């Protein structure tokens with residue numbers, strides 16, 4: 292073990308691992324658009340998207356978002372409704388709103404070019420700040436995401452990697468010659484080889500020093516975190532002009548338009564009272580998962596003369612609700 296290092300290998304092994312990983316990455320990396328640029332804006336958009344979306348899905352949203360808003364100035368100048376509309380379907384709309392606010396701040400005050408400066412921007416946490424600082428500006432700061440966590444835990448046979456241990460280990464491992472490429476390489480190793488299930492240890496550039504090899508599934512110990520399930524009622528109000536949509540003020544869908552919602556078992560009674568209705572017809576149940584919670588949505592529909600309005604950016608949940616109601620109307 293190198294003196295004073297948190298890593299369990301000597302300097303020669305560390306050097307050999309860096310060479311092996313970078314050479315593996317050069318041969319095996321996926322050609323992704325955000326890896327072809329040093330533009331901090333494009334990298335930031337990609338990193339925010341990738342926090343909640345798989346790479347294959349993110350590609351389409353990324354292209355659409357950059358075509359609509361090619362730089363900080365274009366994003367800052369756009370109305371929030373348009374930003375949410377372009378983002379719709381990518382989920383976790385809070386991030387889109389924060390990205391929008393971030394662009395407005397950058398236009399006013401300029402873009403910080405360091406990890407510490409980036410951390411002060413709206414919605415930017417340690418992962419995103421490290422990704423942008425290392426890739427766009429070459430700052431030697433390590434990223435820690437789910438892939439890196441798993442790879443480090445296995446390489447070091449650490450069953451319960453704590454955040455501080457992860458930060459220090461990732462930082463000690465980082466190749467300072469090209470931090471952006473190093474970070475991408477370690478994440479790519481986790482995505483393609485050191486996968487959660489069936490890691491491909493036989494083709495792994497780190498196999499020669501990996502302490503978890505042989506029993507990789509022991510590392511890291513699984514985290515038990517069940518998403519909270521919440522009961523919500525949706526009331527679809529149908530009128531001659533269409534369906535009533537309203538702008539949501541709070542919760543995970545704030546800022547988007549959708550059908551009226553109310554949480555809890557008495558949600559229907561509150562919605563009926565709000566719209567002066569005596570009853571509504573039960574349509575069915577829709578399930579929807581957000582990042583840290585699940586909603587079970589009981590959907591009701593009623594005729595309401597005031598319903599109507601133009602096309603609005605609605606969430607994926609509302610699309611599910613409206614499609615359920617639409618299919619019921621067609622079959623009844």
Ligand code: SF4
Pocket residue numbers: 442445446484485486490491492493495496497498501502503504507
């Ligand atoms: S040898 Fe296996 S467990 Fe170790 S880092 Fe490589 S893929 Fe992961």
